[in-house]
Amino acid sequence: MEYCGVWIFAEQQHGRVQRISYELLTRGLELAAKRDCKLSAVIFGCSINTNDLEELIERGADEVIAMEAADLEHFLVEPYAACMLKLIKQYRPEIIIAGATSTGRTLMPYVAARAHAGLTADCTGLDIEKQTNNLLQTRPAIGGNIMAIIKTPRFRPQMSTVRPRSTKPAPRRRGRGGKITRLVASKEELNSRITRMGFTASEEKQTLSEADTVVVVGRGIKKAENIPLVRELAESLGAALGATRDVVDRGWLSYPHQVGLSGQTISPKLYIGIGVSGSIQHLAGMQTAETIVAVNNDSDAPIFRVADFGIVGDLFEVVPVLTTHIRQKKNREK
Amino acid sequence: MRIVVPIKQVPETKSVRMDEKTGTVIREGVEAIVNPLDLYAIETAIRLREKFGGEVVGISMGPSKAITALREAIAMGIDSAVLVSDSAFAGSDTWATSYILAKAIKRTGDFSLVICGERATDGDTGQVGPGIAAFLGLPVITYVSRIEEINGQDCRVKRLIEDGYENLSSSLPCLITVVKEISVPRLPTLRGKQRAKRTEIPVWGRDDLGIELSEVGVNGSPTQVVKIFKPKVARECEKVPAKDEESVEKAVDKLTEFLRHKGLI
Numbered sequence: 001m002e003y004c005g006v007w008i009f010a011e012q013q014h015g016r017v018q019r020i021s022y023e024l025l026t027r028g029l030e031l032a033a034k035r036d037c038k039l040s041a042v043i044f045g046c047s048i049n050t051n052d053l054e055e056l057i058e059r060g061a062d063e064v065i066a067m068e069a070a071d072l073e074h075f076l077v078e079p080y081a082a083c084m085l086k087l088i089k090q091y092r093p094e095i096i097i098a099g100a101t102s103t104g105r106t107l108m109p110y111v112a113a114r115a116h117a118g119l120t121a122d123c124t125g126l127d128i129e130k131q132t133n134n135l136l137q138t139r140p141a142i143g144g145n146i147m148a149i150i151k152t153p154r155f156r157p158q159m160s161t162v163r164p165r166s167t168k169p170a171p172r173r174r175g176r177g178g179k180i181t182r183l184v185a186s187k188e189e190l191n192s193r194i195t196r197m198g199f200t201a202s203e204e205k206q207t208l209s210e211a212d213t214v215v216v217v218g219r220g221i222k223k224a225e226n227i228p229l230v231r232e233l234a235e236s237l238g239a240a241l242g243a244t245r246d247v248v249d250r251g252w253l254s255y256p257h258q259v260g261l262s263g264q265t266i267s268p269k270l271y272i273g274i275g276v277s278g279s280i281q282h283l284a285g286m287q288t289a290e291t292i293v294a295v296n297n298d299s300d301a302p303i304f305r306v307a308d309f310g311i312v313g314d315l316f317e318v319v320p321v322l323t324t325h326i327r328q329k330k331n332r333e334k
Numbered sequence: 335m336r337i338v339v340p341i342k343q344v345p346e347t348k349s350v351r352m353d354e355k356t357g358t359v360i361r362e363g364v365e366a367i368v369n370p371l372d373l374y375a376i377e378t379a380i381r382l383r384e385k386f387g388g389e390v391v392g393i394s395m396g397p398s399k400a401i402t403a404l405r406e407a408i409a410m411g412i413d414s415a416v417l418v419s420d421s422a423f424a425g426s427d428t429w430a431t432s433y434i435l436a437k438a439i440k441r442t443g444d445f446s447l448v449i450c451g452e453r454a455t456d457g458d459t460g461q462v463g464p465g466i467a468a469f470l471g472l473p474v475i476t477y478v479s480r481i482e483e484i485n486g487q488d489c490r491v492k493r494l495i496e497d498g499y500e501n502l503s504s505s506l507p508c509l510i511t512v513v514k515e516i517s518v519p520r521l522p523t524l525r526g527k528q529r530a531k532r533t534e535i536p537v538w539g540r541d542d543l544g545i546e547l548s549e550v551g552v553n554g555s556p557t558q559v560v561k562i563f564k565p566k567v568a569r570e571c572e573k574v575p576a577k578d579e580e581s582v583e584k585a586v587d588k589l590t591e592f593l594r595h596k597g598l599i
Contacts, residue, residue, distance in 0.1 A: 074500075077464070077467075077473065077474055077475075078473060081468070101496065102476065102477055102493075102494075102495040102496060103495075105460050105461075105464075105476070106464050106474065106476045107464075108461075109428065109432070109459075109460075109461035109462075109463075109464035109465045109468070110464045110465070110467065110468045110474065111468075112429060112461070112465070112556075113429060113432055113433070113464070113465040113468035113469055114468050116429070116556065117429075117556060118427070118429065118555075118556030118557040119428065119429070119461060119556075119557070120459075120557060121428075121457075121458065121459035121460060121461055122458065122459070136560065139458075140458070140565065141456065141457060141458050141562075142345070142347060142350045142359070142455070142456050142458070143347045143350075143455060143458070144565065145347070145350050145352070145564075145565075146350070146352055146359065146562050146563070146564060146565070147562065147563050147564070147565045148559055148560075148561070148562045149559070149560040149561050149562070149563075150557050150558065150559055150560060151557070151558055151560050152556050152557050152558070153558060154556070155556035192473070193473040193504055193505045193508070194473045194475060194502055194503070194504045194508075195502065195503050195504075196500060196501070196502055197490070197501040197502065197503055198500075198501040199498055199499070199500050199501065200492075200498050200499045200501070201497060201498040202497050202498040202499075207496050207497050208496075209496050210496060213598070237599065255479070255494075255513070255514060255515035256494060256515075258514070261347065261370070261455055262370060262371060262513075262514045263514065269598060270593070270598045280347055280348040281347065281348075284347065291593075291596055291598060292569065293589065293592075293593075294571075299573065299575075304571045304573060305569075305571070306569055307569065307571040308569050308570075308571060308572070308592075309571065309572050309574075309589060309592050310571050310572065310573040310574065311573075311574050311575075311576050311585045311586070311589060312573055312574065312575050312576065313575060313576025313577060313581070313582060313585065314576070317576065317579075317582050318576050318582055318585065318586065321582055321583060321586045322586050322589065322590075325586050325587070325590050326590065326599060329590065329594075329599065
């Protein structure tokens with residue numbers, strides 16, 4: 001049997017399909033059209049919401065393959081990999097794309113090693129090479145200093161993880177038809193030496209890697225007591241709050257806030273840096289943001305070199321005015 | 335407790351340049367360092383040994399100069415090291431690298447734990463840790479921010495994910511990848527540096543590991559680099575000064591107008 005078809009690995013939480021899945025459908029639709037083949041969404045979980053599975057169809061999947069079991073409720077690498085490997089063997093997809101999320105970036109390399117498949121991490125562009133029909137994967141490397149195009153000519157499936165928010169979710173077309181196959185995972189697939197004992201939710205309402213807007217605070221804020229100034233700005237925008245390494249190392253915000261080489265890589269629609277100078281290490285984690293705004297009193301700060309709009313001035317004077325303006329605008333809209 | 339730490343030597347990120355004519359990365363004159371994210375893995379391993387006894391083995395795959403990365407890890411406090419080096423390994427992708435390292439780790443003997451950095455700052459893939467685990471048949475926990483408990487049979491850890499921390503337990507042996515939050519890496523000591531100089535570091539090649547030519551290097555790697563290029567930076571920053579009350583007001587007006595125009599607020 002030839003390898004054929006494009007798969008996206010859809011993610012769920014508490015049975016609800018996550019946004020990254022719809023972003024992957026946007027990518028999958030393009031690839032499936034170019035390859036003239038079927039687009040399937042594969043999802044693992046427990047009692048996955050049926051409407052959400054239908055939504056995967058309405059947003060572009062021709063087929064949904066849902067594998068379910070109580071032990072698949074949360075991501076555990078061994079059962080998830082066993083399920084994926086079983087399905088790969090059965091269906092032989094040509095291309096599998098997953099989100100470059102904590103789940104995708106753990107599951108995919110584990111599966112790729114076992115399947116002897118080529119895997120490219122954290123892609124920001126996917127295309128099909130005309131003559132060969134190979135998947136062309138574009139990704140940043142060395143902290144975003146270079147871009148590489150990668151392909152897998154001799155091995156199948158071709159696998160990628162795709163940077164979250166690097167594309168828009170596929171639009172929904174109500175009534176679009178497709179097939180939903182619900183499978184029950186068998187015992188052999190569910191062996192796990194890892195057990196999930198519990199979960200502690202983040203103190204922040206907005207998840208850094210998933211937020212449309214991120215406000216990042218840098219050392220310019222001077223001390224922990226001043227953080228609320230920036231938090232208020234973030235709240236007025238409905239944005240997630242991030243921090244530079246300096247701010248985290250000083251203990252002014254916790255590590256999950258850190259953006260940059262030794263923290264998270266983010267691609268929000270809007271990045272606002274407050275008192276962020278823009279070290280190479282920080283830029284590596286945010287320069288793929290769609291729009292970048294910076295407030296800094298040093299007009300030579302490197303952050304301005306990657307910014308679209310900059311205010312050169314004292315953040316303690318600028319930020320409160322900005323927050324007030326945004327609140328006023330929001331109130332007017334109400 | 336025996337712990338293996340894979341270590342990668344990487345170019346200093348800020349000094350990486352590209353030859354735009356040839357589309358290759360210029361490596362000459364670029365300082366090579368221990369992957370900064372591996373330092374957290376090294377530190378975590380040393381602390382476990384200090385608490386529970388045992389041994390920490392560093393293992394690096396790379397050209398012969400990668401031995402300096404291993405010496406630095408020894409200077410920090412790991413016990414021994416192995417360099418995995420062979421011209422046949424050049425051009426290996428993450429699949430082939432994971433395969434080679436898995437073979438080498440197996441050859442070092444029994445262990446309880448493999449601790450990896452979250453990813454290397456040059457390739458930025460984070461794929462080799464889980465890949466090694468898959469080849470060794472080990473459970474893998476990525477993004478570990480804290481080891482809560484560890485004994486001869488099990489470990490209990492915190493895993494940092496997008497919206498919080500998972501509490502997971504795993505039987506040993508297992509492989510974990512760690513994030514910065516787990517520890518503050520120590521600096522090499524003078525005594526450590528002297529010990530590093532004296533320590534003999536064996537070099538294992540393809541034959542030592544029983545690896546076929548077709549399994550590694552460019553031939554054995556599923557992925558191939560088609561080309562590399564410099565990212566387009568098409569941003570032009572509109573810089574507005576804000577020196578006094580009036581200009582602050584003006585600058586903020588301009589910014590909100592800019593954001594509104596782009597549909598961002």
